Amino acid sequence: MVSHSLALPMICFTTLWGLVGVVAPFFVPKGPNRGVIITSLVLTAVCCYLFWLVAILAQTNPLFGPQLKNETIWYLRYFWE
Amino acid sequence: GPLCDITKPGNQRCSPNELFIAGVIKQERFPAFEKVLWRLFHGNFVLRHAEMQATEELQAVRGAVKKDVFIIFVQGDHVREKIRKVCEGFRASLYSCPKTLYEPKQMSTSVMTQMEDLRMILRRTEEYRAGVLTRAAEHVQEWGSKVKKMKAIYYTLNLCNIDITQKLIVAEIWCPVSDLTLVQSALIKGSEQSGSSVTPVLNRIQTQQTPPTFNRTNTFTEGFQAIIDAYGVGTYQEINPASYTIVTFPFLFAVMFGDCGHGLVMTLFAVWVTSQAESLRKWKNELTDVVIGGRYIILLMGMFSIYTGLIYNDCFSKSFNIFGSSWCVLSMFHPHGPWQNETLHEYHHLQLNPFVPGVYSGDPYVFGIDPVWNIASNKLSFLNSFKMKMSVILGVSHMLFGVALSLVNFDIFLQFVPQLIFMLSLFGYLIFLILYKWCITLRSETAPSILLLFINMMLFDYQSEHVLLYRGQVWIHAPLKAVLYSWLFRKDHFICFLLQVSMGDIFVYQAIHTIEFCLGCISNTASYLRLWALSLAHAELSEVLWRMVLQVGLKISSGMGSLMLVVLFAAFAVLTVTVLLIMEGLSAFLHALRLHWVEFQNKFYEGSGYKFTPLSFDSLLKTQQ
Numbered sequence: 001m002v003s004h005s006l007a008l009p010m011i012c013f014t015t016l017w018g019l020v021g022v023v024a025p026f027f028v029p030k031g032p033n034r035g036v037i038i039t040s041l042v043l044t045a046v047c048c049y050l051f052w053l054v055a056i057l058a059q060t061n062p063l064f065g066p067q068l069k070n071e072t073i074w075y076l077r078y079f080w081e
Numbered sequence: 082g083p084l085c086d087i088t089k090p091g092n093q094r095c096s097p098n099e100l101f102i103a104g105v106i107k108q109e110r111f112p113a114f115e116k117v118l119w120r121l122f123h124g125n126f127v128l129r130h131a132e133m134q135a136t137e138e139l140q141a142v143r144g145a146v147k148k149d150v151f152i153i154f155v156q157g158d159h160v161r162e163k164i165r166k167v168c169e170g171f172r173a174s175l176y177s178c179p180k181t182l183y184e185p186k187q188m189s190t191s192v193m194t195q196m197e198d199l200r201m202i203l204r205r206t207e208e209y210r211a212g213v214l215t216r217a218a219e220h221v222q223e224w225g226s227k228v229k230k231m232k233a234i235y236y237t238l239n240l241c242n243i244d245i246t247q248k249l250i251v252a253e254i255w256c257p258v259s260d261l262t263l264v265q266s267a268l269i270k271g272s273e274q275s276g277s278s279v280t281p282v283l284n285r286i287q288t289q290q291t292p293p294t295f296n297r298t299n300t301f302t303e304g305f306q307a308i309i310d311a312y313g314v315g316t317y318q319e320i321n322p323a324s325y326t327i328v329t330f331p332f333l334f335a336v337m338f339g340d341c342g343h344g345l346v347m348t349l350f351a352v353w354v355t356s357q358a359e360s361l362r363k364w365k366n367e368l369t370d371v372v373i374g375g376r377y378i379i380l381l382m383g384m385f386s387i388y389t390g391l392i393y394n395d396c397f398s399k400s401f402n403i404f405g406s407s408w409c410v411l412s413m414f415h416p417h418g419p420w421q422n423e424t425l426h427e428y429h430h431l432q433l434n435p436f437v438p439g440v441y442s443g444d445p446y447v448f449g450i451d452p453v454w455n456i457a458s459n460k461l462s463f464l465n466s467f468k469m470k471m472s473v474i475l476g477v478s479h480m481l482f483g484v485a486l487s488l489v490n491f492d493i494f495l496q497f498v499p500q501l502i503f504m505l506s507l508f509g510y511l512i513f514l515i516l517y518k519w520c521i522t523l524r525s526e527t528a529p530s531i532l533l534l535f536i537n538m539m540l541f542d543y544q545s546e547h548v549l550l551y552r553g554q555v556w557i558h559a560p561l562k563a564v565l566y567s568w569l570f571r572k573d574h575f576i577c578f579l580l581q582v583s584m585g586d587i588f589v590y591q592a593i594h595t596i597e598f599c600l601g602c603i604s605n606t607a608s609y610l611r612l613w614a615l616s617l618a619h620a621e622l623s624e625v626l627w628r629m630v631l632q633v634g635l636k637i638s639s640g641m642g643s644l645m646l647v648v649l650f651a652a653f654a655v656l657t658v659t660v661l662l663i664m665e666g667l668s669a670f671l672h673a674l675r676l677h678w679v680e681f682q683n684k685f686y687e688g689s690g691y692k693f694t695p696l697s698f699d700s701l702l703k704t705q706q
Contacts, residue, residue: 032299033299043327048332051332051392057519060520061519062463063528064434066432066460066463067458068431070425073410073425077414080409
């Protein structure tokens with residue numbers, strides 16, 4: 001079992017998708033496609049961030065655990081940290 | 082005396098008593114021919130016949146028709162006409178028979194030379210024809226496109242009017258306002274190149290007609306514009322959903338397809354099609370045209386599928402353990418937890434308990450679904466709950482986005498604000514409950530079900546035994562319900578006040594519209610549950626393929642195992658491509674498209690325009706068969 005905090009990934013991914021969706025639109029070169037590219041960047045950032053957020057929040061406070069076969073438990077006991 | 086030849090009429094030298102006739106007749110007609118001759122001459126003749134050897138050339142020309150050659154010896158000169166008529170009736174060809182021995186040889190040589198000459202003429206003609214056709218074949222493509230272009234130009238010219246003076250053509254055109262200067266310069270250039278003295282004049286006029294809708298696209302965006310236009314071309318100057326569809330459509334597809342292995346294959350396929358687009362277009366098949374036209378859509382679908390596959394932690398139905406699982410089996414054993422070594426012998430399946438300290442690390446897996454769920458037998462219990470809530474969150478967000486876009490189209494207060502308030506108070510609250518329940522720590526025995534909570538809220542049902550999700554829940558629910566139920570009536574009063582018309586009609590109309598919107602909202606939200614359903618189906622199919630095909634091959638321990646594995650892997654690959662990539666891909670494509678066309682676009686899109694179709698040689702020649 002590896003212990004990672006919740007805050008670290010939260011900060012990492014929020015900054016990552018924040019860069020993609022908020023900062024990158026300022027650096028799009030001027031041209032006929034500028035509007036489409038900015039829309040795509042913002043929507044990509046929103047969709048991907050939301051999807052990741054839902055996945056991590058759904059696992060923060062589990063109400064039940066995984067049910068494993070006894071052979072699997074034996075293996076995991078010795079081979080996972 | 083010498084035998085007479087009846088084929089030369091008027092031959093005085095022959096003895097009138099002996100006649101012979103030689104000819105060729107079809108074998109099937111010969112018996113009837115013989116019968117007729119017997120009836121006519123009462124047996125006073127000698128008939129001999131033999132089957133002709135079919136030569137190669139005869140067979141090629143006429144097919145395998147069998148012919149008989151016959152010779153008749155008969156007496157009497159009045160007989161000549163009768164026999165000729167009979168032969169004509171039976172379509173027998175009569176030939177002159179040579180009298181001496183030398184003549185047949187001469188005749189056959191002359192016939193042979195004739196045949197040789199004819200053969201040479203045929204050969205020369207064929208060569209000439211092949212030469213002409215080859216030379217023409219080099220140009221026929223060019224001629225075809227020239228003819229198409231000329232035809233299109235004349236059709237377009239037919240749409241113009243001829244001026245009274247018969248010297249000018251007047252054309253009324255639709256033209257994008259931003260392109261007016263371009264059109265002007267093209268007119269000037271055209272008049273210069275054709276050497277005419279008069280420049281065409283372009284005047285802008287006012288009209289009551291609705292102009293056609295023109296959305297400028299490039300090679301990347303035209304695929305997405307095409308799938309939006311397939312449902313309905315936007316009304317003139319309406320907001321164009323295609324620019325948002327570029328991201329939301331592949332994303333919703335990927336939520337339903339979510340497998341990074343399959344997504345990688347799809348991306349590589351799309352990259353290959355994109356690089357080979359020009360040479361693949363030559364196939365001119367409807368199916369390949371569709372795939373080539375949608376190559377950027379497939380590329381984006383593949384790339385988003387890799388991302389959602391990584392989050393679902395699903396690669397050909399296997400999971401990655403990159404960051405280390407948050408679940409620890411060791412802590413379930415003594416001294417931390419209830420299990421002993423003997424417990425493993427007693428029970429076949431055991432469930433980890435997150436409330437035993439140390440089993441769950443307290444922090445979730447960093448990126449995506451924890452890999453322990455892939456090997457758990459109750460994997461679906463967790464994934465179903467997760468995917469269902471994810472679908473509702475994504476669906477409500479998508480629809481709120483649609484409602485926000487309607488701001489651009491219609492007036493704000495009469496439509497937008499009430500819709501927004503309704504959706505936020507009902508579904509926004511549902512999402513708040515989902516997120517809240519995820520973020521707090523609960524004991525599993527007492528955790529309230531969100532569904533029951535919601536139902537009880539709407540029915541004003543509070544019994545003290547029901548555990549509330551958070552303190553003060555009752556006080557939040559009351560105003561929410563007030564907002565919801567009063568929303569039913571807000572519009573009528575407002576409009577009545579403005580228009581001072583009879584209350585009855587407006588009331589009925591608004592009630593219908595309100596109920597329609599409510600039911601529509603609820604059914605649309607439920608419709609987004611297909612995101613859950615399809616991703617579940619894909620994951621299950623993927624796992625079946627692994628368990629029943631590839632794993633069987635990997636488990637074979639006999640010597641022939643490696644050979645069997647090759648065969649089984651081939652079967653696995655074929656089934657993956659046909660069932661999982663093509664069939665599931667098409668299915669997810671269709672459902673993502675439906676979600677856009679119906680659930681998203683009915684919040685703001687009218688789609689009652691017609692398309693701007695300028696004369697374009699590019700699109701004309703692309704569609705040529």
